[in-house]
Amino acid sequence: MKRRIQRLRHLLTAQNIDALLVLNRINYTYLTGFTGTRGYLLVTLDDSTLFTDFRYTEQAASEMDESTVVRELGLDWLDILAAAIKEKGVETLGFEKEHLTYAMYQSLAEKLTPVKLVPLDNPVGSLRVIKDEREIALIREAVALADRAFSYILSVIRPGIRENDIALELEYFMRREGASGKSFDFIVASGTRGAMPHGVASDKIVETGDLITMDFGCIFQGYCSDMTRTVCLGKPSADQEELYSLVAEALKVGTAYLKPGVIAQEVDREVRNYLAAKNKLQYFGHGLGHGLGLEVHEPPRLAPGSGEELLRGMVVTVEPGLYIKGFGGVRIEDVVVCHEHDIEILTQSGRELITL
Template sequence: MKAIFLQRQQQLLSQLTERQLDGLLILGHENIQYITGFTGNAAYAIITPKHQFLITDYRYFERAKNECQGFEVVSRDRDNESLGACIGRHLFDVKALGFDAAFINVSAWHGIESELGNREIQAVTGLIERQRMVKDDWEIKQTQLAAAIADQALAETMGYFKAGVTERDVALELEYRLQKLGSQGMAFSTIMLFAERTSLPHGNPGEQQLHEGDFITLDFGAVINGYRSDMTRSYILGAANDEQKAIYDTVSAAQQAAVSVLKPGVNGHDVYLASQAVLQSSAYAQWAGEGLGHGVGLFLHEQPILGPKTDYCLEPGNIITIEPGIYIPGLGGVRVEDDYLITKSGCQVLTHAPKPFEI
């Protein structure tokens, strides 16, 4: 594992050199985990060609020393030293400093910057996130494990879809099984919706009861070592009517159209267009969702984003979702989502839960 983190650090340092920066102050917790290995949420990392420091406090000091790879761990005395002063005294010969601008508010940054002395400061966004777009073998393994847990948890929950249960009832059962199987919390707040509420692309489980003939939409994921899976299934309790079947078949065909073109070198925009061609030629075009998918990893939604403005050619190691949907207010909606790994020759699906429309 240490070699993986050292490789990531060297890759980041090369990018800093290209930007003529002497160092980077990393503020995003997920970015810190990716570069250092530290999984806590109270830390600040400094990386330069000569020095690497992770600043935390007494609560995380021992944990950081055990987890960090290639970084010296510093415990700040929060009562007697400000964060800006602590960062400043560990910058040494850094004259041009970049900082992880997307992960700090203006007020907090002004407090730090005021104590960094006469240095050139540059806001940096997306640098580590772009590096994270292509997953290494270890990251892929974590996502596969998270996806397998989600598959099993859903299989164990299917028997709870019965008339009279509430959205919240089934969501809690699913989340219990996810964690019982080893998920480290939820990948995100579970979406569990019944009947006409399935027209909400994202909605919170409530007290809506399930009845025969109702739409069901569930969107959920597991977490292993910070890496997330993301899967959506749509069902009907009992027998589906003709319109419900038509909606589901359209969404399923749109997903398959996108998957059929997934391979290295294909622009994400073209993947989006393949799915949209099915949706827009259907009777449900006006209710089609606007996006198609996104990268998934330490963030639930990370680059690359697949949509109408995508301009990124897929690479081996990308892990993305393909999740077309149709959402009709007052009637209901259908979304089908799976996680896909881009391989050297095409793609590999990571989420394997069956997709029976009628249950």
């Protein structure tokens, strides 16, 4: 945690910022280890202080190391926070512009005069994009949990089961195996519902002949997994097999092109070029992938217009899909980590079309 805060201080110094007020829970957890739902982290160039209320003071002390001081807030919490900022001699205070409400901004500006408030664009997120070895190990465990859940669910799916039941079984399995929760609302889209890329699980009954797309993941010690597999209940038609093979090949194209030093949008472009050559690009309407970590969607984005360079320590998903209204859809998604000279595909589940 000390190293992360020190990296943040270098960033602040480069922008002539005296201190940063961190409001986002994921971000203050990343910097301190504190997982409570209410906290305000003040990071100056010399020290760091977490402000929270009496419900969390003991928890904060137990979860954080001694480099961050815990201060209890009362009912006049904003006055306490503003006074502490002034006491530290802060002249220029940065804040996360995505997470400070206008109402709180107005109150702070009034109480902190003449301190200058400076909006910053995701300052902690820019640090989180590069994962250390411990973070990668936790993501690997979360991905392995999802892999095991996929193996399990294959024995559960049968004609007559509801999509919601499949989602519940997936979540229950991963929680039983050590997950603290699901990383997002699971997508289980069968039959023609598979044409909806974000078709969250419904009460639809799964029928023989359906393609079933399952997009799911869990949280393990704070870190997320995210995977998608499409299976067929019963013998697939020739059109279903063709659609699946195109997506499976698109996944190969994307992961083959992905490596450290490549620009994120170029990976997406490579897959789009492949699908365009197959006259199927019109059925691919989302980005190829996204970063993964403490949140299920993080930078970098593998999408048009994404100019980030892929670097060692970045963890991304690769998830091509084709969606045809009135027919259904196919998506396959893997999690990939960038190492110094190559990549590692963390998702171990097979990519062939499974017939149940």
